[in-house]
Amino acid sequence: MLAEVFREHGFEGASLTVISSRTGLGKGSLYHFFPGGKAEMAACVLDGIEAWFETRMFRPLREDPDAAASLRAMLAVTDAYFRSGQRICLVGAFALGAVRDTFAQRIDAYFAAWRDAVAAALVRAGVAEALALDLAEETVTAIQGALVTASALQDPALFGRTLGRIATRLEAALAGC
Amino acid sequence: MLAEVFREHGFEGASLTVISSRTGLGKGSLYHFFPGGKAEMAACVLDGIEAWFETRMFRPLREDPDAAASLRAMLAVTDAYFRSGQRICLVGAFALGAVRDTFAQRIDAYFAAWRDAVAAALVRAGVAEALALDLAEETVTAIQGALVTASALQDPALFGRTLGRIATRLEAALAGC
């Protein structure tokens, strides 16, 4: 809920009035749970996102015995999480905004973790390390780009097409071992 | 100058106080030139960006007799414009923010023009239309994604690597004709 408010309005645009009305919590309650104010609310949302991705995507990519299957699952989970391109990536939006500096370290860590988890899965599936790193970077970059352009062009289908291209490329690398 | 303020602070974050101090124009002057206020200032910035890209990138892609060369030039111009990944795309940032709805049509038109210009150049260079559209969409998406992840990871070199991947893929399509 809190996450959706930041997603829809951005950090600056999500005023306490908006947050209060959307969450149904008065200011008293908000400041009781988040003494640090808006910044702590956003930090809490980032905590949730990081935990979700760590559990549902990064850890399987790093640990699933079937590395190739975990890569396919990653694309499916990505498609579901971003509602096939109808939902933006809050961390990505923060990265392009004025709050980037406030959360610089966490934003950096999120994308690095994603990229490294994909690379680790590729390596475990037998792909050479240099190629794995290259493909992982391209994967994360393409997903973020698709979220920007799908939103800009109001064309959610673009997201699916991008995931399709990534899938083809990952499969080719896996088959080429 | 005005463009840089919006780039650094976002639309919501660029308050009149910030705009005034950064441009050296008092409120009186700002409202003399932009009676429509902040929204008109942002619209003016978008005008400038659109005109710049139309002249320096989209038109050459559509009209340059040497279509293949115009595609290579597009990547070089892109690298220069975004300062090799150290500068973000204001239109992309707007697309992920709360102002997206205010400028929806222009944001849409900007990305559509870019994609269609790349596709047109590819077709004129002899690439089949379906493949050209696919490659054009991937190109624009990858560039936007690279701007997000380069900013997030504070790794400008990522931008150059992404442009390199795009170049390889475009050259392959051109060679395959």
Add this chain to the structure above:
DNA sequence: CAGGCTCTGTACCGATCGGTACAGAGCCTG
């Protein structure tokens, strides 16, 4: 059932927001 602890609504704070009004400085034209 008394005490205290968690939670909440309300009233309020100074600061800043985007925007307006307007006098006048400066310059350009007749």
Add this chain to the structure above:
DNA sequence: CAGGCTCTGTACCGATCGGTACAGAGCCTG
């Protein structure tokens, strides 16, 4: 050099910003 037009600085507007203070409702524990 008079008139008017462009531009600018300043003072001010109501609204909203993020945040604080605090009384008290409600509940849980001894």
